[in-house]
Amino acid sequence: MTTSDDAFQDHYPENVAQCYGCGRLNEHGHRIRTCWDGDETVTRFRPEPYHTSVPGFAYGGLIASLIDCHSTGSAAAAMYRQAGRDMDSQPPFRFVTGSLHVDFLKPTPLECELELRGQIKEIKGRKVVVTTSVLADGVVTARGEVVAVQMPDSFGS
Numbered sequence: 218m219t220t221s222d223d224a225f226q227d228h229y230p231e232n233v234a235q236c237y238g239c240g241r242l243n244e245h246g247h248r249i250r251t252c253w254d255g256d257e258t259v260t261r262f263r264p265e266p267y268h269t270s271v272p273g274f275a276y277g278g279l280i281a282s283l284i285d286c287h288s289t290g291s292a293a294a295a296m297y298r299q300a301g302r303d304m305d306s307q308p309p310f311r312f313v314t315g316s317l318h319v320d321f322l323k324p325t326p327l328e329c330e331l332e333l334r335g336q337i338k339e340i341k342g343r344k345v346v347v348t349t350s351v352l353a354d355g356v357v358t359a360r361g362e363v364v365a366v367q368m369p370d371s372f373g374s
């Protein structure tokens with residue numbers, strides 16, 4: 218049963234909950250948590266001092282990985298929503314990244330909570346396209362677009 222305090226990632230099956238960006242079981246990872254806010258999806262994340270690029274600013278790879286996992290989580294949630302299903306119902310929708318595009322618009326400050334806001338641009342078959350903005354103190358510093366694809370049973374083989 219999904220409650221309003223749940224994050225999408227709380228419902229990932231254990232066998233896919235180790236992801237560096239979003240796996241709740243990865244103690245070394247970002248462990249992001251994403252929720253609906255109306256038709257948008259929201260993740261809040263506070264960078265650590267070791268996420269530095271230029272002193273005072275966040276590393277671009279961090280920003281990209283936040284956009285990546287925020288967007289794949291949003292894709293899964295959108296698919297459940299479209300199907301009218303609870304996120305812990307079976308069989309699970311699991312999405313991996315087919316494509317990740319990021320535009321870095323401004324330096325992203327390190328010492329502030331970041332807000333990622335996602336919009337579902339397209340759902341087509343096994344594919345969901347998500348656009349995600351990164352905001353620092355309300356200013357958009359990066360924008361990304363992710364093509365998320367439902368993980369095939371043959372993944373990795």
Ligand SMILES: CCCCCCCC(=O)SCCNC(=O)CCNC(=O)[C@H](O)C(C)(C)COP(=O)(O)OP(=O)(O)OC[C@H]1O[C@@H](n2cnc3c(N)ncnc32)[C@H](O)[C@@H]1OP(=O)(O)O
Binds near residue numbers: 341
């Ligand atoms: C599950 C919880 C973990 C969370 C994951 C977090 C994010 C990650 O880091 S995932 C790891 C990084 N990603 C990967 O390793 C993925 C590696 N790639 C693959 O496995 C495959 O190429 C995969 C699954 C993306 C697509 O392959 P396949 O399932 O054969 O897709 P396919 O049937 O060809 O295409 C489906 C749709 O997706 C589109 N698509 C597939 N790949 C891409 C791509 N690279 N760029 C744009 N569109 C793509 C296709 O055009 C097609 O769209 P349409 O229906 O409009 O024609």
